[in-house]
Amino acid sequence: MKSVVSVSLGSSSRDHRAEATLLGERFDISRVGTDGKLDVAIGMVHELDGKVDAIGLGGIDVYLYAGRHRYALRDGLRLLEAAKITPIVDGSGLKNTLEREAVRFMQDDLSMDLHGKHVLMVSALDRFGMAQALVDAGADVLFGDFIFALDKDMPVRGLHEFEALAEKYLPDACKLPFQFFYPTGKKQEKPPEPKYPRYYEEAEIIAGDFHFMRQFMPERLDGKIVLTNTVTERDVDELAARGVKTLITTTPELAGRSFGTNVLEAALLALLGKKWSDVVPADYERLLRELALRPRVVELGPRRVR
Numbered sequence: 001m002k003s004v005v006s007v008s009l010g011s012s013s014r015d016h017r018a019e020a021t022l023l024g025e026r027f028d029i030s031r032v033g034t035d036g037k038l039d040v041a042i043g044m045v046h047e048l049d050g051k052v053d054a055i056g057l058g059g060i061d062v063y064l065y066a067g068r069h070r071y072a073l074r075d076g077l078r079l080l081e082a083a084k085i086t087p088i089v090d091g092s093g094l095k096n097t098l099e100r101e102a103v104r105f106m107q108d109d110l111s112m113d114l115h116g117k118h119v120l121m122v123s124a125l126d127r128f129g130m131a132q133a134l135v136d137a138g139a140d141v142l143f144g145d146f147i148f149a150l151d152k153d154m155p156v157r158g159l160h161e162f163e164a165l166a167e168k169y170l171p172d173a174c175k176l177p178f179q180f181f182y183p184t185g186k187k188q189e190k191p192p193e194p195k196y197p198r199y200y201e202e203a204e205i206i207a208g209d210f211h212f213m214r215q216f217m218p219e220r221l222d223g224k225i226v227l228t229n230t231v232t233e234r235d236v237d238e239l240a241a242r243g244v245k246t247l248i249t250t251t252p253e254l255a256g257r258s259f260g261t262n263v264l265e266a267a268l269l270a271l272l273g274k275k276w277s278d279v280v281p282a283d284y285e286r287l288l289r290e291l292a293l294r295p296r297v298v299e300l301g302p303r304r305v306r
Contacts, residue, residue: 002270003051006031006263007044007079008058009184010211014232018254020267023290027267031058031259036184038075045082053270055088056262058230059211060178062090065128066166067159075178087269089276091262096129097284098261102227102250102295103133110248110297112225114139120203122148122213124162125170130207130227130250135159142203147196148216149182155199183215194218210235217242230260240300249296258296 002025008014012033020027034040036059048055062076080088106112115138122144124131134141143156146165156162178184188211197218200206206213207227214235222243229249231239239247249258268287272279 001026001028002053002267003027004029004054004056004263004266004270005048005052006056006058006260006266007041007048008033008060008260009036009038009041009178010059011035011186011188013189016232016259018259020254022267023271023287025271027270029254029259029263029267031263033059035186036179038078038178042079042082045079045088048086049083050085052086054266055083055086056260056266057088057090058260058262059184060090060182061092061126063092064125064166064170064174065092065096066125066170067128067163069163069167071125071166071170071174073174073178074176087266087275089262089265089269091260091265092126093276093279093281094261094265094268094284095127097281098264098288098293099127099130099250100133101288102248103130103137105295106227106248107137109294114205116140117205118142118203119205119207120144120199122206122208122216124208125166127208131162132159134205134207139205142199144199144208147199148212151195153196182209183211187215190215192217200224214238229258231258236298236300244300247296247298247300249298251296252293253296264293 008031010033012035015031015033017030057079060076061073062080064071117139119134119139119141121131121141124143125145143162146152146154192214195216200218205225210228210230220243223245225246226244227248229251251258251264272283
């Protein structure tokens with residue numbers, strides 16, 4: 001049996017473990033939260049190095065993407081470099097393939113016409129593939145990175161404008177502690193504190209990282225479609241209570257939970273038997289076709305999974 005562990009800066013209350021069979025190979029998959037403690041996470045990666053088949057990094061990104069540019073976060077690199085033997089990933093490689101495919105799935109399999117749809121992408125930097133696919137589908141995408149990460153009421157509505165701003169601000173921003181941008185540890189359990197609610201209210205689809213969108217979401221989200229991943233049953237109940245119509249998770253359900261993209265990418269890396277730096281998008285695309293993984297769709301209130 002192959003062993004995959006996700007070391008996360010997120011809350012330990014979201015820890016999860018599951019067994020799964022992928023392409024005939026049995027996997028023991030677990031997620032371990034370190035409650036926002038970067039040094040603890042680095043120590044855990046040291047401890048796992050050489051003892052498991054692949055490690056995923058959760059609750060943090062190593063690389064952010066905007067167009068053809070890739071930006072490395074200082075804290076993410078510290079975690080990545082803690083593993084010397086075991087392949088280690090942050091999920092960003094798979095996001096660029098799997099999450100583009102999720103947008104195609106919405107159009108082709110769910111017959112959703114995305115053209116002209118108002119989409120709030122709460123953070124496009126960690127899911128640039130999803131944002132680009134939504135733009136390519138004709139959606140009216142609002143890039144919320146500057147609004148929610150930097151608390152600037154600066155809506156960005158064009159892909160090229162977003163890329164230009166990222167090129168201007170990210171080289172310095174990447175040197176800041178990751179917690180400056182993203183809720184980690186116990187912050188993930190705090191009740192949402194609505195911020196700039198009009199952007200949520202205007203959107204027909206709210207897309208991106210779940211913790212990021214939850215942190216600022218308003219009391220009511222009636223009739224909205226949420227496109228995200230890494231949700232627990234408690235999260236699903238919370239979205240249903242706020243009136244969300246449909247939840248689509250880009251990663252499939254494993255033992256009652258959609259794991260983070262880093263977990264799935266780590267499992268694929270274990271199947272490939274390659275280092276992360278040696279993997280090309282075509283490797284992931286081939287495995288995703290062979291695995292026939294589909295996004296999870298949950299119609300909320302009354303809840304129904306298909």
